[in-house]
Amino acid sequence: MSQTQIETLDPASATLTLSLESSLYPRDILYAAAYVFLDRAYVLLDKKEGRFIVHLRGKLPVDEAALRAMAGEFANELLAQALRQRVVKANQRIIDDVTTLAIAGAAGGTPEHGSDDTLMIDEQNPAEDGFLDDPLGIATPWEPKKKDA
Amino acid sequence: MPPSSDRSTSATVKLHRALYVEEAIADAAATFADFAAFAVQSDGEHFVVDVTDINRDVDGDVVAEFCNFALANTAIRRKSDV
Numbered sequence: 001m002s003q004t005q006i007e008t009l010d011p012a013s014a015t016l017t018l019s020l021e022s023s024l025y026p027r028d029i030l031y032a033a034a035y036v037f038l039d040r041a042y043v044l045l046d047k048k049e050g051r052f053i054v055h056l057r058g059k060l061p062v063d064e065a066a067l068r069a070m071a072g073e074f075a076n077e078l079l080a081q082a083l084r085q086r087v088v089k090a091n092q093r094i095i096d097d098v099t100t101l102a103i104a105g106a107a108g109g110t111p112e113h114g115s116d117d118t119l120m121i122d123e124q125n126p127a128e129d130g131f132l133d134d135p136l137g138i139a140t141p142w143e144p145k146k147k148d149a
Numbered sequence: 150m151p152p153s154s155d156r157s158t159s160a161t162v163k164l165h166r167a168l169y170v171e172e173a174i175a176d177a178a179a180t181f182a183d184f185a186a187f188a189v190q191s192d193g194e195h196f197v198v199d200v201t202d203i204n205r206d207v208d209g210d211v212v213a214e215f216c217n218f219a220l221a222n223t224a225i226r227r228k229s230d231v
Binding site: 027028035042052057 | 163220221
């Protein structure tokens, strides 16, 4: 028996039944693939004799070619989601680190390896920040003015 | 396949317990409570959902949309459990 196969196909009712080897496709991947189809088809999942059964019914009338295309797209989506999950797993550490850094930055914190000494703008002499010339004086800090007021 | 509720005011849906979360089904039932009455019970490997008093004036297939919501809710819950 193949990994993914069309069990039934009925253009009159716009229905399609697929069966998948459940040992090849984790449940999360099945959910992810099915989720993609929710906007254009009614989806019902079932399980029978070690295989996932996927019932699809198009929300709009479709012909046989469109139903066969839908079956192929579902199989492709399973593979795409499986790859996506593998990539996420392989890069989980990097994703966590980047997310932590972003949240720390947004919260005003500094990364563990940084400190206040690494501030790039000299508050006493902002013109020497090393970034841009400021011919219009836009970058004048407001703190000194506030003190004078 | 989700039974079409186009002509009938009642339908029965069987959702596999290994693939659908009961709370997700209950959430979907609550979402569609204005359009039909839902009774969920366990029966072996499935949750059996008896849908009655389906409002036929509603544009769309209430039972099939309910199944889609139950699936979407399950997928979201299972993902957040990881």
